[in-house]
Amino acid sequence: QVQLVESGGGLVQAGGALRLSCAASGRTFSRLSMGWFRQAPGKEREFVAAITWSGISTSYADSVKGRFTISRDNAKNTVYLQMNSLKPEDTAVYYCAAQWSGTYYAKREYDYWGQGTQVTVSS
Numbered sequence: 001q002v003q004l005v006e007s008g009g010g011l012v013q014a015g016g017a018l019r020l021s022c023a024a025s026g027r028t029f030s031r032l033s034m035g036w037f038r039q040a041p042g043k044e045r046e047f048v049a050a051i052t053w054s055g056i057s058t059s060y061a062d063s064v065k066g067r068f069t070i071s072r073d074n075a076k077n078t079v080y081l082q083m084n085s086l087k088p089e090d091t092a093v094y095y096c097a098a099q100w101s102g103t104y105y106a107k108r109e110y111d112y113w114g115q116g117t118q119v120t121v122s123s
Contacts, residue, residue: 009117022096038092050104
């Protein structure tokens with residue numbers, strides 16, 4: 001079993017930056033691919049970014065490409081999401097997720113989820 005705990009959310013003005021962290025329990029973190037998803041009120045949960053177990057390969061949704069960066073530190077069992085140039089439309093609850101294998105952008109193929117952290121971007 002893997003437990004994921006997100007932190008780093010908050011309120012920021014448009015154009016600002018935040019860094020989200022996701023700490024994982026267990027000794028299997030380095031074998032898991034990790035993803036960030038977000039869910040705005042009244043909308044489906046959507047893919048934001050993903051990183052392979054090695055950290056070599058990353059993927060992003062078109063809406064965040066060039067502004068967000070996903071990274072991981074396997075020694076610390078932590079994955080990060082650096083969010084720059086934030087926009088009001090980035091407002092959502094952000095979730096960290098982990099998968100043993102599967103399609104990186106498909107939320108149904110993730111095995112473990114965190115509880116989420118709120119990000120609010122004011123205009």
